[in-house]
Amino acid sequence: MRRVDIALGERSYPVFVGHGLLEAPSAWADRVPDAPLVVLTNDTVGPLYLDTLKAALGDRTVHTLVLPDGEAEKSFDNYRRAIAFLADHGVRRDGCLLALGGGVIGDLCGFVAATWMRGVRFIQFPTTLLAQVDASVGGKTAINIPEGKNLVGAFHQPVMVVADTATLSTLDDREYRAGLAEILKTGAIRDRAFLADLEACAPALLDRDPEALEDIVARSVAHKAEVVAEDEQEAGVRALLNFGHSFGHAVEAHTGYTRFLHGEAVAMGMVAAARLSEQRRLCPAGVADRIAEGLRRLGLPTLIPADLDVDALLDLMQLDKKNTTRQRRLVLLRDAGDAFVDAGSEPGQVRAAIEASQG
Numbered sequence: 001m002r003r004v005d006i007a008l009g010e011r012s013y014p015v016f017v018g019h020g021l022l023e024a025p026s027a028w029a030d031r032v033p034d035a036p037l038v039v040l041t042n043d044t045v046g047p048l049y050l051d052t053l054k055a056a057l058g059d060r061t062v063h064t065l066v067l068p069d070g071e072a073e074k075s076f077d078n079y080r081r082a083i084a085f086l087a088d089h090g091v092r093r094d095g096c097l098l099a100l101g102g103g104v105i106g107d108l109c110g111f112v113a114a115t116w117m118r119g120v121r122f123i124q125f126p127t128t129l130l131a132q133v134d135a136s137v138g139g140k141t142a143i144n145i146p147e148g149k150n151l152v153g154a155f156h157q158p159v160m161v162v163a164d165t166a167t168l169s170t171l172d173d174r175e176y177r178a179g180l181a182e183i184l185k186t187g188a189i190r191d192r193a194f195l196a197d198l199e200a201c202a203p204a205l206l207d208r209d210p211e212a213l214e215d216i217v218a219r220s221v222a223h224k225a226e227v228v229a230e231d232e233q234e235a236g237v238r239a240l241l242n243f244g245h246s247f248g249h250a251v252e253a254h255t256g257y258t259r260f261l262h263g264e265a266v267a268m269g270m271v272a273a274a275r276l277s278e279q280r281r282l283c284p285a286g287v288a289d290r291i292a293e294g295l296r297r298l299g300l301p302t303l304i305p306a307d308l309d310v311d312a313l314l315d316l317m318q319l320d321k322k323n324t325t326r327q328r329r330l331v332l333l334r335d336a337g338d339a340f341v342d343a344g345s346e347p348g349q350v351r352a353a354i355e356a357s358q359g
């Protein structure tokens with residue numbers, strides 16, 4: 001078991017990472033507040049892990065709200081449903097919410113916790129790789145509205161995160177690999193040695209080897225912890241975590257959010273951003289190929305499909321011709337493991353990078 005502390009003064013909290021933490025709760029169970037507890041989960045994760053979580057909580061009274069699975073459920077309707085559930089069960093300011101699931105459940109539960117009675121405590125039990133290394137740490141909470149994803153939200157830090165890597169054994173392959181993309185991103189933006197270690201242990205990670213997973217998840221969380229501690233509200237360095245996301249979001253949006261998982265689109269986006277960095281001579285030649293090779297080893301796509309329309313992608317990145325005076329900021333690389341925010345890319349350069357990244 002590894003412990004990483006998120007240092008945010010009086011809002012500091014521990015992240016426990018380990019194989020089997022739900023079944024063996026001694027490290028964390030006594031930190032669960034002695035207060036009314038409400039678990040929020042979904043109908044995929046609940047049947048798999050709810051009983052184990054409840055057993056870990058002993059004879060405490062726990063109310064559970066099980067929502068349908070899916071990104072579409074990170075909705076205002078379910079927010080209202082959760083709020084009504086808390087009201088019905090008489091949960092007051094001393095209550096504590098428990099998010100058991102991936103980033104969808106974590107974001108929704110966090111937003112409910114941020115707003116119920118002007119803010120109550122909550123604990124994250126992330127069960128996807130993406131949620132363990134990214135979504136559960138850092139206090140960003142949100143719901144989607146028809147006008148866009150994550151448009152309504154709040155910064156609200158959990159009081160603890162318990163990342164049981166054993167839960168990842170039931171995660172489907174694509175979801176698992178999408179999480180690996182976000183981990184590689186961490187190496188690409190701030191830790192060259194971590195990137196090399198990831199390349200080296202790719203086979204073990206693809207086998208979901210418990211030791212490799214615990215090490216890599218804990219090191220990813222430690223990186224996120226540093227970034228969040230430095231920039232809790234995303235005014236500066238935290239923006240680097242968006243590496244690959246501008247291109248990736250355009251790919252996701254252009255394909256209707258159905259063809260690719262977010263992590264897969266980010267994988268393609270990272271290679272495109274690295275190509276742009278190379279083409280603008282901001283970073284040495286070879287970095288984009290290196291990142292692409294790392295992603296390939298982790299079973300991730302590295303090319304933007306050739307059937308996607310470049311103009312549409314540029315448009316979605318707000319970098320089409322109509323927008324030349326409003327250049328969008330992009331996270332680019334000085335080298336593998338060294339990212340920065342740049343606003344100097346001309347639309348023609350971004351177009352060339354996309355074209356060079358298609359296949």
Ligand SMILES: NC(=O)c1ccc[n+]([C@@H]2O[C@H](COP(=O)([O-])OP(=O)(O)OC[C@H]3O[C@@H](n4cnc5c(N)ncnc54)[C@H](O)[C@@H]3O)[C@@H](O)[C@H]2O)c1
Binds near residue numbers: 175
């Ligand atoms: N708050 C943040 O900082 C932050 C960061 C990144 C992403 N996000 C958000 O996270 C969401 C994506 O998170 P996600 O990728 O975890 O998606 P998700 O929560 O939809 O989970 C993916 C799928 O895996 C299932 N699942 C979860 N755990 C499982 C397990 N152990 N075994 C089997 N199936 C399991 C889920 O039910 C779902 O079907 C998005 O809404 C995104 O906006 C938030």
